[in-house]
Amino acid sequence: MAMKTRQSWLVLLLGIILLGGSAVDARAAERRLLYVAVPGIRNYLEYGGHGLLVFDIDDGHRFVKRIPTGGRAEDGTSLNVKGICASAKTGRIHISTIKTLMCLDMVTEELLWERAYDKGCDRMALSPDGKIMYLPSLEKDQWYVLDAMTGDEITRVTPNSRAHNTVYGLDGTRCYLAGLGSPLLTVADTSSHTVEKTVGPFSHSIRPFTVNGSQTLAFVCVNECLGFEVGDITTGRKLHRVEVPGFKAGPVKRHGCSSHGIGLTPDEKEVWVCDAFNKRLHIFDATVMPPEYQQSVVCRDEPGWITFSIDGTLAYPSSGDVIDVATHTVITKLTDELGHQVGSEKLLEIDWDSDTPVRAGNQFGVGQVVN
Numbered sequence: 001m002a003m004k005t006r007q008s009w010l011v012l013l014l015g016i017i018l019l020g021g022s023a024v025d026a027r028a029a030e031r032r033l034l035y036v037a038v039p040g041i042r043n044y045l046e047y048g049g050h051g052l053l054v055f056d057i058d059d060g061h062r063f064v065k066r067i068p069t070g071g072r073a074e075d076g077t078s079l080n081v082k083g084i085c086a087s088a089k090t091g092r093i094h095i096s097t098i099k100t101l102m103c104l105d106m107v108t109e110e111l112l113w114e115r116a117y118d119k120g121c122d123r124m125a126l127s128p129d130g131k132i133m134y135l136p137s138l139e140k141d142q143w144y145v146l147d148a149m150t151g152d153e154i155t156r157v158t159p160n161s162r163a164h165n166t167v168y169g170l171d172g173t174r175c176y177l178a179g180l181g182s183p184l185l186t187v188a189d190t191s192s193h194t195v196e197k198t199v200g201p202f203s204h205s206i207r208p209f210t211v212n213g214s215q216t217l218a219f220v221c222v223n224e225c226l227g228f229e230v231g232d233i234t235t236g237r238k239l240h241r242v243e244v245p246g247f248k249a250g251p252v253k254r255h256g257c258s259s260h261g262i263g264l265t266p267d268e269k270e271v272w273v274c275d276a277f278n279k280r281l282h283i284f285d286a287t288v289m290p291p292e293y294q295q296s297v298v299c300r301d302e303p304g305w306i307t308f309s310i311d312g313t314l315a316y317p318s319s320g321d322v323i324d325v326a327t328h329t330v331i332t333k334l335t336d337e338l339g340h341q342v343g344s345e346k347l348l349e350i351d352w353d354s355d356t357p358v359r360a361g362n363q364f365g366v367g368q369v370v371n
Contacts, residue, residue, distance in 0.1 A: 263365015
């Protein structure tokens, strides 16, 4: 009897080991790909040309392919890409330009539709289920609320802030709207698609921004600040102004401000902010308030955006540098099929299990910690 019991336990233990090994093998079989929409620095084709470039993250960010896209003017010239978002749940990738919104099928890579909107387009955001999109007009008064599957308009939200950047909260209950003409961050209730409240005012007009996973804090770049400011989403008050120590601001090629780009690492332990004039990323300890400066990383070009890999191990500034988050060092640089430098402010990760997309990252460095 004891022998049979011992054999049963051995069989059970072997099964657990095999199942565990199968899970590890399945995860190892997944493929992590980086999708980079170009021209993603204005309409400059020297940073990767035109299309959607794909890189193999686990193979040293080797160039894989170029997916054809729309986004051309009537004369055939390339339009500025303004934003990118994706949902593994719906299998769709969306790319906006200054005039149109495109929708691509992840699996077939077919351009399903491209639609123009009367007030133009800017950097949009998707709901967690991938079905609703908040699409800002091009620096006008409104955000379009769209059916993301069809591009059909549901309604509009009107903060009158020169619509620009958009972040969906992790739980899908709120969407955050920032315009170039306002020091206030607008918070929209996504159940009614109406303005719930504002955060601020901050010291100047809001540029790129991000929020933490629990949606209690906003980290915003503002004009005339080399650094960022922090707002309390719950109370609506500005909490801190954080300037980069030891560096001076100066003239920049694009965006008209030194700090255009900010992101939280997914674990929310660090906040990274761009510095175009000094061609650096400045890293702050976000476990304390106000965040404290740690160190800086030199980029090959002016960074105007920053986001992270899904697992938080890699940082992607728009300069095309790939940075190891743990060591704060550049480990490689993105190049296209001709070996030319690639740079874009519109990029994100999509993970695949064979031919099935299983998760999609975010163009913004949004915190992923939910308390």
